[in-house]
Amino acid sequence: MTTIPFVDAHIHLWDLNHISYPWLTGPFDGDGPNGSAEAIARDYGVADYRAELARWNVVGAVHIDAGADAAHALRETEWLEALATDSGLPTGIVGYADLAAPDADDLLAQHAAHPHVRGIRQIVNWHADPRRTYTPRDVTLDEAWQAGFALLGKHELSFDLQCYPGQMPGLVPLFARYPEVPVVINHLGMPVMSDADGLADWRHGMTALAALPQVAVKLSGLGFVWRDWTPERVQPLLLEAIELFGPDRCLFASDAPTDTLFAPIDRYMETYHAVTADFAEDDRRAMFGRNADRVYRLGLGV
Numbered sequence: 001m002t003t004i005p006f007v008d009a010h011i012h013l014w015d016l017n018h019i020s021y022p023w024l025t026g027p028f029d030g031d032g033p034n035g036s037a038e039a040i041a042r043d044y045g046v047a048d049y050r051a052e053l054a055r056w057n058v059v060g061a062v063h064i065d066a067g068a069d070a071a072h073a074l075r076e077t078e079w080l081e082a083l084a085t086d087s088g089l090p091t092g093i094v095g096y097a098d099l100a101a102p103d104a105d106d107l108l109a110q111h112a113a114h115p116h117v118r119g120i121r122q123i124v125n126w127h128a129d130p131r132r133t134y135t136p137r138d139v140t141l142d143e144a145w146q147a148g149f150a151l152l153g154k155h156e157l158s159f160d161l162q163c164y165p166g167q168m169p170g171l172v173p174l175f176a177r178y179p180e181v182p183v184v185i186n187h188l189g190m191p192v193m194s195d196a197d198g199l200a201d202w203r204h205g206m207t208a209l210a211a212l213p214q215v216a217v218k219l220s221g222l223g224f225v226w227r228d229w230t231p232e233r234v235q236p237l238l239l240e241a242i243e244l245f246g247p248d249r250c251l252f253a254s255d256a257p258t259d260t261l262f263a264p265i266d267r268y269m270e271t272y273h274a275v276t277a278d279f280a281e282d283d284r285r286a287m288f289g290r291n292a293d294r295v296y297r298l299g300l301g302v
Contacts, residue, residue: 004273004285005302007292008053008061009218010186010253011090013083015043019076020069033125033132034224040257046087052256052265060300062253062292063090064160064186065121070098074110081114092296094119094160099148100139112155118296119158119182125190127164132192140167146174149181158182158295164190165198168205175212182214182295187221187255188241203240210244216295217245219272219287220253223262231271238275247283251292 014021028038050058068076073096080093093116097107111117126138139145140163152159161183163171168189175183189209191202209215219238222229242250252272254265276284289302 003057005059005289006053006056006252007091007289007298007300007302008058008254008256009184009251009292009296010064010220010255011049011061012066012256012258013044013046013049013063013080013090014066014068015045015079016041017043018079019072021067022069023067031131033134034258034261035227037258037261039261044257046083046089049089049256052260053254053269055266056254056269059289059302060091060293060298061089062092062094062118062296062298064094065096065123067123068096070096073097074107077111077114077117081116084116090116091298091300092116092118094121094158094296096121097148098122099151100142100145101148104148105151105154108151108155108157112157117157118298119160119184120152121160121162121186123162124167125162125164126167127192132164138167140171140174149174150178153178153180158184160184160186162186162190164192165202165205166192169208172208172212175209175215179212179214182216183209183212184251184295185209185215185217187224188219188237189217190221190224191237193225206241206244210249215245216249216251216291217241218251218253220255220268221259222268222271223259227262229262231274234271235275238272242276242287247279247286248291250287251295252288253292 024041028036030036077095095111097120125134127133189206192198222234293300293302
């Protein structure tokens with residue numbers, strides 16, 4: 001076990017009998033952006049998570065919207081709130097709301113009323129390739145969606161940004177208008193390496209977002225970049241992201257159990273520790289714990 005405290009910035013838990021998750025409901029095929037989810041389509045609770053992360057000195061964990069049916073988003077938050085009270089995890093909750101919905105203000109208020117809720121995620125990955133895209137169009141361009149984003153600050157909520165690099169430059173003016181809303185990029189910015197200019201698009205988008213001081217990035221989701229990732233292949237990307245954002249705006253995360261579709265969680269964690277082995281102890285403590293504690297206002301004092 002490592003002794004550095006780990007505040008896991010991105011985990012998922014689910015009870016498939018209690019809440020509906022369309023992406024975890026068969027029939028399964030491999031046509032989606034991440035292939036088949038069948039291998040993780042079973043209940044995953046706090047005990048499962050703790051067992052999977054047994055080696056890594058977990059002192060806190062942030063639960064991110066797990067793709068529940070939109071009608072069950074508040075039920076998911078209520079379930080997680082009860083789990084947090086009973087088991088001590090999750091330490092923070094990032095719920096789901098459709099920011100373009102006519103009742104977005106009310107939805108955000110209902111999420112924010114729960115003591116452990118810290119933010120909202122709405123997956124907005126849009127790509128011209130139908131096998132890559134998560135959404136039928138780029139909702140971040142819609143005025144209604146942008147108006148919904150503007151409400152996050154009113155409710156003291158952060159935003160977890162899961163998008164593709166091509167969408168990043170267009171989001172900069174919106175984020176710049178609302179500096180009170182912390183933005184946390186998910187999964188290393190999800191570069192699309194199969195695109196002709198995939199790496200350049202990622203650099204351009206990440207550089208644009210890194211210029212905004214309220215934006216941080218999670219170093220996670222390596223299997224979304226390359227399903228057959230290796231430590232040697234991902235190290236340059238991880239180091240470049242740290243260089244762009246600085247150690248004070250990088251948060252390591254397991255993405256358990258979703259990332260187990262591509263490799264065991266221990267392999268991710270071993271890679272993250274190996275890549276940062278030469279960093280100063282203070283920087284490593286920031287990236288593995290302190291930054292998530294600060295960004296998500298968890299009050300752990302790690």
